[in-house]
Amino acid sequence: MATDELRSPLLPPRRPRRVSSAAATLALLLVAGLGPLPSACCGTSRSRHSPRSSPPDPVELTLLAAAHDKGAVCLDGSPPGYHLQTGSGAGSRSWLIHLEGGGWCNTVRSCSGRRTTDLGSSKFMQTRINFTGTLSNDPALNPDFYSWNRVFVRYCDGASFAGDSQHGDQDGNGKLFFRGRRIWEAVLDELMQKGLAHSEQALLTGCSAGGLATLLHCDDFRARFSSEVLVKCLPDAGFFLNVEDISGQRSMRSVYSGVVHLQNVTEVLPKDCLLANKDPTECFFPAEIIKSVRTPTFIMNSAYDSWQVQNVVAPDSSSPDESWRRCRADIRSCNSSQIQVLNGRRWWMASRL
Numbered sequence: 001m002a003t004d005e006l007r008s009p010l011l012p013p014r015r016p017r018r019v020s021s022a023a024a025t026l027a028l029l030l031v032a033g034l035g036p037l038p039s040a041c042c043g044t045s046r047s048r049h050s051p052r053s054s055p056p057d058p059v060e061l062t063l064l065a066a067a068h069d070k071g072a073v074c075l076d077g078s079p080p081g082y083h084l085q086t087g088s089g090a091g092s093r094s095w096l097i098h099l100e101g102g103g104w105c106n107t108v109r110s111c112s113g114r115r116t117t118d119l120g121s122s123k124f125m126q127t128r129i130n131f132t133g134t135l136s137n138d139p140a141l142n143p144d145f146y147s148w149n150r151v152f153v154r155y156c157d158g159a160s161f162a163g164d165s166q167h168g169d170q171d172g173n174g175k176l177f178f179r180g181r182r183i184w185e186a187v188l189d190e191l192m193q194k195g196l197a198h199s200e201q202a203l204l205t206g207c208s209a210g211g212l213a214t215l216l217h218c219d220d221f222r223a224r225f226s227s228e229v230l231v232k233c234l235p236d237a238g239f240f241l242n243v244e245d246i247s248g249q250r251s252m253r254s255v256y257s258g259v260v261h262l263q264n265v266t267e268v269l270p271k272d273c274l275l276a277n278k279d280p281t282e283c284f285f286p287a288e289i290i291k292s293v294r295t296p297t298f299i300m301n302s303a304y305d306s307w308q309v310q311n312v313v314a315p316d317s318s319s320p321d322e323s324w325r326r327c328r329a330d331i332r333s334c335n336s337s338q339i340q341v342l343n344g345r346r347w348w349m350a351s352r353l
């Protein structure tokens with residue numbers, strides 16, 4: 001749109017049309033073509049309610065102060081954000097940084113669809129969330145990290161905090177911004193000023209697309225601290241398989257190819273992989289990334305990850321028959337040959353690890 005082009009690219013675009021959240025979610029699922037968003041993992045506000053000894057303190061969203069100056073913005077041009085709960089006592093110089101997940105967008109259309117959701121715009125983010133799991137401040141629920149400084153970094157770029165495109169793309173609503181890597185940089189800079197720079201130990205973690213981001217940024221995270229600081233990474237449910245689906249298509253690779261090219265993620269890809277002249281899309285898969293990660297990393301992933309069974313092994317594009325639909329919805333409904341297929345994918349992952 002000509003009028004949007006005349007505005008500074010760092011100004012937020014016009015207000016998105018109002019869409020009910022159900023409609024926005026549906027649009028997202030259809031255009032993203034990735035099925036339900038991964039949600040079954042990780043200690044975040046999105047996980048199931050767990051019993052606790054005291055009610056949680058909701059943690060406020062902080063919008064990134066330098067977002068516009070640094071061009072570190074969500075898909076729609078709005079500032080990204082994070083929730084920080086300050087540590088205390090023995091944990092006051094320990095930090096846990098959790099990168100939120102939520103699939104990817106691999107086309108202008110699917111990225112556009114995120115404009116009206118919290119995965120593409122801070123205008124739609126809940127401003128207060130409850131910290132649960134490894135983010136909880138309840139020692140009974142989270143004995144290891146409850147007293148640490150804990151941060152939940154919101155995901156609104158659609159490319160695992162990895163994209164950086166000068167251009168962005170126009171959709172019907174103006175410019176789209178692909179700035180995940182700048183969001184990563186700018187959030188880390190701000191947290192450094194808020195005490196991360198004085199930490200004695202720091203753990204980078206994240207779930208799903210945030211787990212992939214954890215692997216992609218692990219060594220860069222490590223490099224921000226002196227060698228006396230203990231730094232480790234923990235990608236949760238982020239080991240996405242570079243395998244054929246049940247119809248023999250590489251559907252996950254085509255999703256990633258879209259993300260890699262549309263959002264320009266080259267800068268964060270492992271250099272060894274690129275130097276070996278591999279296709280950049282290959283280098284976006286954990287099986288390649290882990291070859292060059294030097295920082296101590298604990299990879300946590302189910303071999304029968306339900307999201308991957310539904311979206312990588314038997315995605316809609318593989319035209320699963322009725323029996324596969326039942327199997328991917330509930331592993332207990334799989335017949336013996338389907339279990340063999342799942343075990344083949346499990347073996348693939350175990351051998352790479």
Ligand SMILES: *[C@@H]1O[C@H](CO)[C@@H](O)[C@H](O)[C@H]1NC(C)=O
Binds near residue numbers: 055056058126128130
């Ligand atoms: C946070 O927890 C409180 C107390 O359990 C609950 O009332 C509230 O609905 C929760 N908020 C969200 C956003 O889930």
Ligand SMILES: *[C@@H]1O[C@H](CO)[C@@H](O)[C@H](O)[C@H]1NC(C)=O
Binds near residue numbers: 164165167264266267
């Ligand atoms: C892609 O990223 C690289 C590295 O950050 C940058 O030099 C290049 O200008 C970017 N390309 C586009 C089209 O934005």
Ligand SMILES: *[C@@H]1O[C@H](CO)[C@@H](O)[C@H](O)[C@H]1NC(C)=O
Binds near residue numbers: 323337
């Ligand atoms: C299991 O289901 C698949 C998909 O419908 C079918 O092709 C296969 O023959 C079935 N295998 C067994 C052992 O029933």
